[in-house]
Amino acid sequence: MSKLPDPFREGLARGWKATNGEQGLPEQVQCDVVIVGSGAGAGITAELLTKAGLDVVLVEEGPLRTSTDFNQKESEAYASLYQEGGGRKNMDGTLTLLQGRCVGGTTVINWTSSFRTPASTLKFWEDNFGLKDFDEATMAPWFGQAEKRLNMHKWEEAPPNANNELLRTGAKKLGISADVIPRNVKGCWNLGSCGMGCPTNAKQSMLVTTIPSSLEAGARLFYQTRAQEFVIKGDKVEGLICVPIRVNGQKTSDKVMRITAKHYVVSGGAINSPALLKRSKAPDPHDLLGTRTFLHPVAFSGGVFEQRIEGWAGAPQSIYSDHFVHNAPPEGPIGYKLEATPMHPGLAAVLMGGYGKGLAERFQNYPNTQMMLALLRDGFHPESTGGNVILNVDGSPLLNYAMSDYVLAGFKQALLTMAEVQFAAGAKKVMPLHEQAQYYTSWAEAKAAISAYEMKSYYVGGGSAHIMGGCRMGGTEQQGVVRPDGVHWQLSNLSVHDGSLFPTSIGANPQLSIYGLTNRLATGLAKRLSGKDVALVA
Template sequence: MEPFTLRQDPTAIALCRALFPAGKRLPAADTDALLSRMDAQLANQTGLQRSLKAGLLWLDNRHRLVRGRAFHRARPTQQQRFLDKLATTPVSGKLLRLLALPFKAAYVLDEQVEQATGCRQPVQLPAQVETFRWQQQITAARDCDEDMTLEADVVILGSGAGGAAAAYELACRGLAVVIIEEGQYYDRSHFTGKLTEVIPKLYRSWGATVATGNAIIPVPVGCNVGGTTTINSGTCMRTPPSVLQRWREQGLGAFTEQAMAPWFEGVERMLSVQQATTETVGPIGDLIDRGAAANGFLQRQPLMRNAQGCDGQGLCQFGCPTDAKQSTNVSYIPRALERGAFLFSGFRAERLQRQGNRITGVIARGQNADGRPITLSLTCQQTIVAMGSLFTPLFLRQQGVRNPHLGRHLTLHPAGVVNALFPDRDLANSRSIPQGYGVSDWEEQGLMFEGGTIPLAGHSLLNPLVGQDWVRFTEDYPHTAYFGFMIRDTSEGRVRRGPRRGLPLIRYHMNRQDFALFKRGIHALACWYLDAGAEQVLIPGLNRIVRIHNRTELERFLRSPLKPKDFLISAYHPLGTARIAASPRDGVCDSRHRVFGYPGLSVMDGASVPTSLGANPQVTIMAMASRAANMMARELLNDTDSTHTPPQGEYA
């Protein structure tokens, strides 16, 4: 029996032609070349092959049910009309989008399509990347020949914002620190800007972590040395004073502005935090500035970022190709390794070793280049879990930690986006940073406006359109403005074990208060665009794109019966699933991040943040972890000097 190939499947050929007709600038799809590329990519993915084959069979039968013949036997105009109608149906529309997604991806990720839509030139990779002595402190599982047994003062599970900052603080005090990271270490030579290459390297489960409830909310997280800091937009904000006050009201009295200031300052020095430049922000900054000013907003400014020397390539979420963005893989981790820490990459923590409830070590496992399992056994005085808000609670629960708050109180900072079409302006979307401008007048009310430009692939794949409408929408990418907002949510979700290790079950229901705030953000952004001269405002949703031409249409739309699922919502800041609290009645860890009832075990990552922030959280997480690690170091070293402040050295 011959293997299934898309290139020879008549339904795949017909679907490809119907999805990608010729536009004004984009050519009709070269079906033979496109399907050949897809066949090559699917060669070893039998599961996806079977899914596509089943989807194509469904499309043929769905058309036969309505029109009396298979889809591939209909005339091209009939096929296009059928897809247009099918895309608007609630169930079949979703199935069609799933089926069309790999075809759309293959089309839009072609270099000719990228050039036709004004995208940047391909990333120029360095011919040779510098090597440093600290890289000798990294051991990859793939390079190991035998099992290892080691001793350390502190073992840290995770190398993101919390784990890396803690490692640096502890190593600065002369302690023996070992960092365990499930992902691999990559340098800038790996950050090619090609999404099909970098997403599987840097993202957990290809970025498919999703919260479900009364909306479907993608929550992408990283899995690499650097964690999610490698793939975030680089925005740096301190914890708002009102949030610190709320923590103190909850019994966390040590979190005063004065007490936290030196920790914030230490983080900002390490990350070289400074305001984004006008050149890297791009034209979107001017549009938003004019529109917000016309509506009476005063606090308009470029955002603070950790990317000194940024050249504006706009690839922050896919690994910075110049190392300008100071994610932890180029800031905290190298500085910790310079001070004697060790990093083991490609190892997954499997089990905590214990004596009673006291944690005494960690068993981690990886796989070498020959596919042989490698076991890393560590004994230590302290273990820090820093796997992130989605995975820290699952790991702790798997290890027998019992606390009713574990995995609960998940906040997300749900983010909305509004687009607008400016046909006569090149907005340089692929040649400017994705998040460089902000408007903060409503910050105290829980609404923060920030840039949210996405690459061409996101623009073209995250919409329900098909056929001619999709081609036209893709061609409009250079003229489509992207800006968004996030809310300081009062809603709370929960994380449970999912169908497989890398895909947790995330449940989150946006409450009425938060949804009202969300709609207020939509209204404000739409008004800004209209007053900045937009031809039309686009409000994207999972099932449709609403087009607004004036305020009357906007008011009518927002008065209609709407639900969270009617909007395109995403989230990038999961927090609170192992939160610190004054007592075990209210949280999982104490104010020093020690897990209640389990000596030798701490949590230092987004999971330990006690409430939603309403601000991008990496500075908060790093400052909290640095503070907690400093107290841990003093305890281990019997140092009673309570006046110690963050290191003031060269990289502090």
């Protein structure tokens, strides 16, 4: 792998302006726009603003790792590319939260699934949060540009691996719809290690697309540099205070860097973005900041088959079913999207459940195990109010998100559905991820056992790689933290461009929703700041 080209390192050799905070930061920096973060929202924003001729600075807390560093080793990838080494959790420890923490953010370590925001979600936002101009037809061109820029297309370059194909097989036998997932890849080697960084640069993440184009156009990048707080006076931000940090997040010194800009963009992702605004004591007259923070809580089910599945090999996600999303009205039981989970050994050790001898026995079935997941669509029901981002004593963020009885009821239904699909696909035995679970050898046995599960925190095994909300958009300042154009309701020169804008979860993998929405907001911001019309693609 080391002999493959590494365009990012080649750019650095040509003189891209990238500074490692651990090696020292200047005391003062001036620019037109500073962007906090370097993930989906930040990357799209940086590319559009630099196209408009604006002087852009990107501030990233995580390290810079490029394709040369990606070696398909879980032990290194989780520690260096993920928030809290892959161990970020909600406050009560019931859900593991997977988010990126590196140049390129979560786009570097996601599994490439690319879905537009469902029309039903956009309609709910219009009806409940005053977002009148965000319907499917209006958003379509913005999604389309992002899809073209990032090479998103249905994954038909290679057959789905068995881990994904069995989802389609079981769904078809039950009369459930299933389709091919669009992925943002170009020249994919079908290695399956998307969650550890793409060693071939096939994944069209911000690390290989918009961040390089922005640096080539003169943008400056500061990494291992934490945005500590905004200096706010009246209705304007006057500066951003940053501190240099080591890879482990510790400050290297008490020295700070102050960035002064005409406009400030927060793109740190849900959890970190509201936390930054809270540390800065940003105006919040209606107590909305950090509230309605949503996940797609994820339930898992493992099916053991006669044949080898080898779920660690091949595109991690290529088949899905929305049958249980479209048939779930907001006032009814929670809806969920079915997908497959890659089965790398470290991840599999968690998803198969148990410990010690019990886990060792389950690992005997590892090569023959197919793992299915269900993304639960939170935020559409009166009993589905999400969580709240608060600050720890040291100013770091915490997510207070407790699974309600409504969400837990959705977990039970999802476990039933996944077991039925797996048996329909030919599974010899199935084990849902639940403390009371064991292997079941028939659908009838599984149905009776799952129906009797106690559904409460710590009994249900789950997690989420999709965190949304906390700085939601709203048609009025009583409905949202920011305006429909992304600008903060009370701070005229600060915008939010990331998944924290969503008033609910969206019911689909969120990267394209962030790209499309940010494309629209950043295009408008570029016009207001420079007077120029710009676009992601010509």
